[in-house]
Amino acid sequence: MKALLKFRPLFANRAKGLLLALALSLVTLAAGVALLGTSGWFITAAALTTLGVSFNLFVPSSLVRGFSFIRILARYGEKLVGHDATLRLLADIRGWLFGRLFPRIPLADRSLRHGDLVSRLTADVDALDTAFLVAIGPIAAAVVVGTVMTAVLAWLIPGAALVYGLCFALAALAVPALLVVSSRRAGTEVVQRAAATRMAVLDGIDGHADLVAFGILGTTQADFADKAGALAAARGRLASYATAASGSVQLLSGLALVSVLWAGLLAFDAGAIDGPVMIGLLLAVLGSFEATGAIVRSVAKLSTAMAAAERLSEVAEAPIAIADPARPMALPEDGAIAFADVTFCYGGNAPVLRDIDLAIAPGQRLAITGPSGSGKSSLLKLLLRLADPQSGRVTLGGVPLTALRQADLHAHIALLSQDSPVFNDSIRNNLLIGRADADDVALWAALDAAQIGAFVRSLPRGLDTVLGEMGRTVSTGQSRRLCLARTLVSNAPVLLLDEPTNGLDRAAELAFFETLKTATAGRTVVLVTHAEIPEGTVDAVVELRNGAVVR
Structure with missing residues (x-):
């Protein structure tokens, strides 16, 4: 994580775009929750209304359509602004990296192979886009929505607020944090295996003629297959951690839903809440956990982003092989x-x-x-x-x-x-x-x-x-x-x-x-x-x- 924090000034340079993407992500999530809640309330209220009593269909149907359009437009805006800011951020990172790299050429660490350097300058930089798009932004938006939903439940169904808040906090914060910690080694292994596979490809392309001439193309292909297999195994281990985390979130979501339903039924029996409102809250609770599921599905990539950040920092902070003198002399006119x-x-x-x-x-x-x-x-x-x-x-x-x-x-x-x-x-x-x-x-x-x-x-x-x-x-x-x-x-x-x-x-x-x-x-x-x-x-x-x- 320390290596990832070293890129904080570059993230700060794109703060406006990233914060706008975060705001649009929040609007998207809130509109989705409101859409489900309003739809649940509307359908239930319409079903419970007798034929002899008039029911205003216009306002709730307008709200459903309005929240739907808001969600679509906010989602589009989030993708547009977020990807634009992220691509500009990646360009900034590449500019920063090349600026740090030029004074270090030739690299003091001569063990760094050409293919590994290419991998760091391309794939490792690209891996950093997950730091905001699939981790920081969704987590921040989910925390805001979860906090608001907990406050709403505390107002309407006080008995459900504590269990929901705890389940949501565990799903949005604890499970992703545990996933990052537990998958840290697997993420590093994925980055290293991917780099080794890319090096094998580049070496095979550069030396193809010699490999064919010396009759060892089969050996090289077998070596590449071994590296590709190791990469697949590492990605499988990383995926298993993500699967376990997703299962945990689904379990917490179900627990929260059951607790809200139980407390809601008690409140309904006591006459403290209407049936349509309770159903609307249940669907809103279900919609709020959509954010936690997205976080867990993608936060596994954060471990690879941290590993990539470490590899980039290693290159960027390598000792300078040839340094300028502290007090340089003027270039002499005599060019002997x-x-x-x-x-x-x-x-x-x-x-x-x-x-x-x-x-x-x-x-x-x-x-x-x-x-x-x-x-x-x-x-x-x-x-x-x-x-x-x-x-x-x-x-x-x-x-x-x-x-x-x-x-x-x-x-x-x-x-x-x-x-x-x-x-x-x-x-x-x-x-x-x-x-x-x-x-x-x-x-x-x-x-x-x-x-x-x-x-x-x-x-x-x-x-x-x-x-x-x-x-x-x-x-x-x-x-x-x-x-x-x-x-x-x-x-x-x-x-x-x-x-x-x-x-x-x-x-x-x-x-x-x-x-x-x-x-x-x-x-x-x-x-x-x-x-x-x-x-x-x-x-x-x-x-x-x-x-x-x-x-």
């Missing part, structure tokens, strides 16, 4: 880059870089080559300060990167990697990722420098052309040039290129290197590549082997 006796490893494993000494002058084009696993990409990661070396230091203009604000550093250094994505958006918005305030002149200049401006101009919508998922509407070479243009838009004086020609044929590769030579004029370029580099593309080449510079 230097690695001085740098050694780096991941998580205490064997070093991937050893005693690296490397100097890159402003405006120099440097290519870093070497076999896979030699530490080339790790070198770029240190330069972007996505990680810090275990020993030695990396400096920019003589200032250690650890003394600079990361935002300043990332504005100074731009990256084009082999995995740089083209997003399912317009060309304009893809380019603006590089610099949000760039105007069309700057965008066209970057496109022309990347030698793709003519292609974009030939498109019917130009910069407003939507590229499709992963840029499927353009070729691989064009996609890579668009990513280069986005990097150039940034105006960063230092460009890091990590295998930018990966996946291109030799002709497209040579064309890209030719473009690179002209497009990056005046900027410092660090190019990591396996490709054969055409003469004149770079000023110097450094080879890495086994994490060390080959001299």
Whole structure:
């Protein structure tokens, strides 16, 4: 519950919508109770009326219709306002979560798998919508209606008020609370099993080709079936708790109804209450317990919401792997880059870089080559300060990167990697990722420098052309040039290129290197590549082997 309370400020931001939904829920429930009570009184009174006595049918029939319409409209309004507020709340939670997550990338906890992170960012966030829609709101509305109904019974049938109030309190508060406590472990298990199942699905999709090639697809399918079976069993246990709670509520409802009937008959015999009024109260009592049944049917989801909140809080409060200095230094004007006796490893494993000494002058084009696993990409990661070396230091203009604000550093250094994505958006918005305030002149200049401006101009919508998922509407070479243009838009004086020609044929590769030579004029370029580099593309080449510079 503590983890769920951490999201209270976000709930408070949507308080107006949530309170309006609560009010409409209360109106819906009250109208339903009034509809049943009025109908019972009306039918009984009409049946007991003799033919010789006139009976006003208009007023009670109007009340029945009025309460019916009020209930329908309030229910619609409750769903509309409640779901709107909840969806906006989920958007706020996602914004808050991503805001907390960005400074923590790369995550310090490297045991968190990709599939588990995806599960937390999607399913766990969605689970929080139950906190209001199916728990807090209905409970609050039920308490109000139960209190009012107890007061009405205390006025008309005093002998029934105490038993009804006790039964209603147990059904609306005690049983749901006991359900939450007893199902807490089952709810946590459901969330964990669901996350494991999603990870199995993602792993199976990502590695399908390898699983087929190595002939272990059957083993993977069996593992997935085991995880799915465990999830089903956990959900079954959670459902059993909810079923027991629903049975308890029905028992309490029956007890309350019998007590009101017994006390009502005694009051009727004593002439303290009319028969139609007693019947109306009986049906109103029955209608009031409708809220408690809805609570129990859905409050079981609150245990999964609490488990989801704990998982989200765990990510949001993870230690920041790379932190800004308390008193950052100004970004130096001299952009010389230097690695001085740098050694780096991941998580205490064997070093991937050893005693690296490397100097890159402003405006120099440097290519870093070497076999896979030699530490080339790790070198770029240190330069972007996505990680810090275990020993030695990396400096920019003589200032250690650890003394600079990361935002300043990332504005100074731009990256084009082999995995740089083209997003399912317009060309304009893809380019603006590089610099949000760039105007069309700057965008066209970057496109022309990347030698793709003519292609974009030939498109019917130009910069407003939507590229499709992963840029499927353009070729691989064009996609890579668009990513280069986005990097150039940034105006960063230092460009890091990590295998930018990966996946291109030799002709497209040579064309890209030719473009690179002209497009990056005046900027410092660090190019990591396996490709054969055409003469004149770079000023110097450094080879890495086994994490060390080959001299």
